[in-house]
Amino acid sequence: MNTTEQAQQGKAEAQLPVTGFEIDATTAMVITDPQNDFLSENGVAWAAVGESVVENNTIENLKTLFMLGAKKNIHIFVSPHYYYEHDHKWKFEGALEKLMHAITMFDRGDQLNTKGFEGSGADWLPEYKEYISNKDNVTVVGPHKVFGPETNDLVLQLRKQKIDKVILAGMSGNLCVESHMRELLETGFEVAVVGDATASAKLPNLNGDQAAQTNFMMMASHVYTTAKLKELLNS
Structure with a gap:
């Protein structure tokens, strides 16, 4: 076998296996951060994520998932991102935590205060409110504080509903969605991702969407397009 043949065989062997994902009564959807600061053109993160949101048709695709959940009676768990006044007193932060605090992303007064919440960057995109x-059909769990669900009650709420399988989507792909995927996998859930119902920041020399889609393919049981999932659920 020559070098070219060996390389071709190596590529063939490196193809990812098909694991499959069966949607049944133990399946729920989890949607992260369907909020104005990510998805509105007036949101503070739009300059970074807007290109990817438009390319992936993320706003409409997430709306389709909410509609499918209601139509097919699939429980949806929303995992939001909120920062309260006391969160701004943290003694250290990672790069993006520091940025989010600096641009007042997802800011609220405190847990018991909804003054100014309506229409704010932390509020839901209007298209999803109904x-x-x-x-x-929908459970809003406590807020996650960095990227993953380790700091909120998502896993508890899923377990209490006897959910074993999760269809995951939302914002942003390479941060909160991927972090949720990793933690859900580590805690024993079977996870599929709707790849075009996410979007990620695109910055000079940094393509978050490309990174996210790569890791979705490598780690999830299945990666759907919104159109394919809709077709499957309506069949």
């Missing part, structure tokens, strides 16, 4: 307000 779906998130449906308490029979």
Whole structure:
């Protein structure tokens, strides 16, 4: 076998196996950060994520997931991102934590104060409000504080509903979505991701969307497009 043949064989062997993902009564959707600061053109992160949001059609695709959840009676868990006044007193931060605090991303007064919340960057994108307000179908869990669900009650709420499988989407792909994926996998959930119902920052020499989509493919049981998931659920 010559060098070229060996290289071709190596590439063939490196292809990822198909694991599959069966949607059943133990399946829920988890949507991270469907909030104005990420998804509104007036949001403080739009300059970084807007290009990816538009390319992936993320706003409409997330709306489709909310609609499918309501239509097919699939429980949706929303994991939001909020920063309260006391969070701004942290003694150290990572690069993006520091940036988010500096631009007042997801800011609220405190846990018990909703003054100024309506229409703020921390509020839901208006297109999603009617779906998130449906308490029979949607559970809003406590806020995560960095990227993953280790600091909120998402895993507890999923377990209490006897959920074993999660279809994951939301913002932003290479940060909160990927961090949720990793933690859910580590805690024993079967996870699929809707790749085009996410988006990520694109900065000079940094393509968050490319990084996220690569890791979704390598780690999740399946990566859907919104159109394919809609077709599957409506079949």
